[in-house]
């Protein structure tokens with residue numbers, strides 16, 4: 024059987040028939056609604072993730088699923104499609120050099136600036152926050168760095184396109200096996216053991232975070248200027264024109280003395296870019312203004 028035939032004929036051992044046209048239609052829908060690029064190398068992944076959704080809807084093939092997507096229920100089904108196809112892998116203190124940079128460079132800068140100007144207001148955006156480990160890590164590092172210094176007003180906006188990961192993030196409850204990702208001192212200060220194999224983020228830390236659904240390629244109902252933006256390990260799913268547009272949009276909502284973080288395998292072309300590189304996937308505005 025040649026490759027094309029294999030792509031278009033149902034495999035008799037497969038639970039559902041997914042022809043090439045059906046795969047392409049799903050790839051087109053996720054690109055349109057989430058900007059996520061899925062090429063044919065992801066065919067198996069799409070099949071296995073979407074099979075769960077087909078089972079949940081008691082469907083027997085992908086063409087019935089596409090009829091739903093294109094029909095009256097399409098709008099609500101899109102959210103399920105997005106939740107099914109996004110990759111949400113994350114962990115506490117992922118890429119620890121970023122948190123070290125915060126401890127050694129950013130937080131001392133904020134503290135010095137506060138001494139000089141009295142400005143103790145900080146706004147942070149974690150722009151693809153998944154199940155919450157990343158924004159809670161940011162919160163732990165900030166709370167720890169500002170310990171002993173009073174009257175700070177700091178808030179983290181955590182957003183994601185996937186409503187199921189946002190619901191988990193809002194709960195802030197994790198399995199004990201994730202404890203080893205969190206340094207001991209932080210565990211003592213910022214988590215409560217629940218005694219059922221789980222732990223929770225302490226409410227006094229949680230109160231600094233707000234979780235909202237936001238599609239990075241859609242409208243941003245943002246009225247503030249951020250001191251720091253984390254947008255890690257999501258650019259890898261987007262195409263170049265979308266990434267370039269996003270970089271410009273992030274630069275518009277980042278303070279002129281702010282910092283912008285990408286994931287370890289991501290980068291932006293610094294030529295003609297509003298950002299310059301200052302560390303491992305750490306950027307600051309190219310027209311940065313440091314007031315110290």
Ligand SMILES: C[S@@+](CC[C@H](N)C(=O)[O-])C[C@H]1O[C@@H](n2cnc3c(N)ncnc32)[C@H](O)[C@@H]1O
Nearest residue numbers: 057109112113151153184185238239255256257
């Ligand atoms: C691999 S996780 C990265 C999580 C975290 N930033 C980290 O580095 O550990 C990617 C996240 O991006 C989210 N995502 C994908 N497309 C998105 C979009 N268009 N807008 C907002 N979030 C998106 C996914 O739902 C997923 O939770």
